[in-house]
Amino acid sequence: MRLPWHTVAFEKLKKMIDQNHLPHALLITGAPQMGKFELMQRLVQTLLCQDQSCGQCTVCRAIAKDNPKEVLDTSVLIRRSHYPNMVYCRTEVNDRGVESKNIRIDQIRTFCEALNKTADDLQIGVLFYADQMNASAANSLLKTLEEPRDNTLIILLAHNPKNLPATILSRCQSVHLSPAYDEETQAWLKGQISQIQNEDFDIAQLLENTHGVPFKVLSELSGDGFIHYQNWQNQLLEMVIHPTMLGQVQDFEGNEVEILNCLQNLVIEAIRLKSLDHEGGLVELNQVVKTVKSDFLFRLLDDIYHAISLSKTNVNIKLLLDNVLIVWSHITHLQRYPQITKT
Numbered sequence: 001m002r003l004p005w006h007t008v009a010f011e012k013l014k015k016m017i018d019q020n021h022l023p024h025a026l027l028i029t030g031a032p033q034m035g036k037f038e039l040m041q042r043l044v045q046t047l048l049c050q051d052q053s054c055g056q057c058t059v060c061r062a063i064a065k066d067n068p069k070e071v072l073d074t075s076v077l078i079r080r081s082h083y084p085n086m087v088y089c090r091t092e093v094n095d096r097g098v099e100s101k102n103i104r105i106d107q108i109r110t111f112c113e114a115l116n117k118t119a120d121d122l123q124i125g126v127l128f129y130a131d132q133m134n135a136s137a138a139n140s141l142l143k144t145l146e147e148p149r150d151n152t153l154i155i156l157l158a159h160n161p162k163n164l165p166a167t168i169l170s171r172c173q174s175v176h177l178s179p180a181y182d183e184e185t186q187a188w189l190k191g192q193i194s195q196i197q198n199e200d201f202d203i204a205q206l207l208e209n210t211h212g213v214p215f216k217v218l219s220e221l222s223g224d225g226f227i228h229y230q231n232w233q234n235q236l237l238e239m240v241i242h243p244t245m246l247g248q249v250q251d252f253e254g255n256e257v258e259i260l261n262c263l264q265n266l267v268i269e270a271i272r273l274k275s276l277d278h279e280g281g282l283v284e285l286n287q288v289v290k291t292v293k294s295d296f297l298f299r300l301l302d303d304i305y306h307a308i309s310l311s312k313t314n315v316n317i318k319l320l321l322d323n324v325l326i327v328w329s330h331i332t333h334l335q336r337y338p339q340i341t342k343t
């Protein structure tokens with residue numbers, strides 16, 4: 001798949017291939033839903049296809065058929081690609097559809113064994129997401145990275161390289177997918193959106209809301225998730241201008257975590273606008289940015305992160321959200337920042 005916001009990263013990879021400098025281990029990083037898997041697919045197609053990732057030949061089609069979300073066969077711990085010389089390693093999804101948090105050492109061992117077999121053709125192993133490996137899994141992978149074999153390419157996909165051990169990072173060449181706000185990406189999104197909805201959306205604004213993650217725009221637009229999101233966002237913006245609104249919110253109960261996520265996006269956007277001294281597409285948010293103290297935004301963001309992480313415990317999330325919202329609705333005229341979440 002050719003995606004406009006992949007151009008820079010892909011050119012970097014293409015140069016490595018053309019100059020015969022492709023490393024044994026490659027790390028592709030970027031926020032969730034930036035399309036790291038798709039970039040990896042395009043790279044592998046470019047490497048293997050006789051006709052520069054034509055998209056039509058047996059190899060190209062085999063690789064395009066691989067689906068990252070497909071359930072793993074638990075008895076083998078790793079998954080084979082439709083292309084015979086390629087394997088995947090990822091977190092397991094159990095019978096009830098729950099995804100495990102970590103990639104374990106036994107999975108990494110099986111993955112490395114599959115790659116270490118003798119073969120003439122290039123053996124490719126894709127690991128995602130590398131930042132989900134637990135410490136022993138990472139150690140085990142390191143051994144393979146330290147003794148690279150010819151004819152082997154390991155591609156690690158990771159949301160955040162900061163979560164990877166420095167020892168692994170130093171063994172990989174990395175390529176990063178940056179958030180995209182450019183016109184080409186907007187045009188691509190416009191084409192995609194017209195296939196799901198007829199309404200006229202402000203594409204630039206949608207990209208701002210998702211911090212430049214085009215696939216996130218699409219997933220938020222499909223289904224009624226987006227309508228809810230817009231409604232919550234409007235109410236959150238309303239209450240920061242009219243704090244009395246706080247008592248009249250609708251549709252917040254039962255959606256506490258989603259509201260916190262929505263507010264988190266607004267606060268991040270406010271911080272971004274404040275630091276750039278810019279105006280954004282949301283009139284109310286621009287008003288907040290003008291008068292609010294940066295320090296308060298950062299502290300609120302911390303509290304939101306903390307509240308979201310506490311939501312997985314048996315904390316009273318409704319009360320926690322209420323406290324966060326009291327601060328948010330008064331953020332422009334607070335004298336001192338109060339304590340919301342206790343650590």
Ligand SMILES: [Zn+2]
Binds near residue numbers: 049050055059061
């Ligand atoms: Zn092809």
